[in-house]
Amino acid sequence: xxxxxxxxxxxxxxxxxxxxFRCDPISExxxxxxxxxxLGQGPEFLTYFQNEAQLEKSRLLSDRFSAExxxxxxxxLEIQRTEQGDSAMYLCASSPRDRGWQETQYxxxxxxxxxx
Amino acid sequence: xxxxxxxxxxxPVFEEAPVELRCNYxxxxxxxxxxxxxxxxxxxxxxxxxxxxxxxxxxxxGFEAEFNKSQTSFHLxxxxxxxxxxxxxxxxxxxxxxxxxxxxxxxxxxxx
Numbered sequence: 001x002x003x004x005x006x007x008x009x010x011x012x013x014x015x016x017x018x019x020x021f022r023c024d025p026i027s028e029x030x031x032x033x034x035x036x037x038x039l040g041q042g043p044e045f046l047t048y049f050q051n052e053a054q055l056e057k058s059r060l061l062s063d064r065f066s067a068e069x070x071x072x073x074x075x076x077l078e079i080q081r082t083e084q085g086d087s088a089m090y091l092c093a094s095s096p097r098d099r100g101w102q103e104t105q106y107x108x109x110x111x112x113x114x115x116x
Numbered sequence: 117x118x119x120x121x122x123x124x125x126x127x128p129v130f131e132e133a134p135v136e137l138r139c140n141y142x143x144x145x146x147x148x149x150x151x152x153x154x155x156x157x158x159x160x161x162x163x164x165x166x167x168x169x170x171x172x173x174x175x176x177x178g179f180e181a182e183f184n185k186s187q188t189s190f191h192l193x194x195x196x197x198x199x200x201x202x203x204x205x206x207x208x209x210x211x212x213x214x215x216x217x218x219x220x221x222x223x224x225x226x227x228x
Contacts, residue, residue: 004159033215042120042206042218043160056213091159093216105216107152107159 002026004108006092012114013082020078021111025094032075033105034067036060037089049075050097082115089113118143120207122219130227131199137192137222139207148210149190151181154221155203163205166190177201202226 005024013019025032030051035043046065047057051072061067064082069075079086089112093105123138141147148167152160164175171183181192190207204223208216 031214035216040220042122042208042221043216045215045217048214050214056215093160104150104162104165107161109157109159112157 004092004094004106006090006108006111008111009109010112010114012116014116015084016081018078018080019082019113020076021090021092021113022074022076023092023094023108024074025092026106029094029096029106030072031095031097031103031105032069033093033095034075034077035091035093037091037110038087043091046077079113082113084115087113087115118145118147118209118211118217120209120217120219122205122207122222124222125220126223126225128225128227129197132196134195135193135197135201135224137205137207137224139190139192139219141188141190141207141209143188143209145212149181149183150208150210150216151175151179151190151192152206152208152218153177153203154206160206163192197224197226199226199228 007022033048034046037043049069064080067077089110091110092108095103095105119142121140129135150165151163154160164173166173166183174180204221206221207219
């Protein structure tokens with residue numbers, strides 16, 4: 001069990017550019033979550049997948065944001081036409097789903113995005 | 117709507133002193149509550165969780181929390197803190213729709 005990994009760890013981009021982040025969940029975890037954390041705040045839910053199906057999207061996820069999990073394994077989060085307000089830490093988490101219990105979400109180290 | 121409020125944004129404390137980090141929640145349905153810790157430039161690590169059963173939950177690193185339904189609280193405690201406990205602590209509840217709802221966080225600063 002190698003834990004949740006995220007790539008890149010840091011990204012600096014200019015306003016208007018597109019960026020893509022990758023998340024590799026813990027093997028065999030079928031749920032994958034994306035959260036955004038701005039400075040001094042707790043993480044806020046963006047979206048989550050069960051296997052390859054995207055089951056819920058937050059209103060925070062504007063049409064510039066898109067997330068995919070094509071084969072039910074890794075996931076990508078793309079931000080198009082980045083804005084300075086997109087600067088944040090983007091966290092990925094995964095969890096198993098077993099017998100309907102609210103399983104623990106295991107978090108990756110995050111990708112810190114800075115939009116200049 | 118469900119929400120989590122952490123009552124203290126910063127808690128300074130001396131090493132080996134006891135500490136309590138306060139968390140209140142609002143929910144009209146059964147709750148599942150969590151405490152996570154975040155060290156600088158790292159992701160979140162689970163400290164402990166309450167799903168059901170005993171209201172006193174023990175976690176890692178000597179932390180414990182007590183679920184109080186009448187007070188809608190889930191305060192985190194440690195009887196004696198170490199310098200290494202300096203970190204940001206987040207209380208969260210699990211929304212039955214499948215996501216965690218976090219509080220704003222409490223920065224614990226342990227001084228020698």
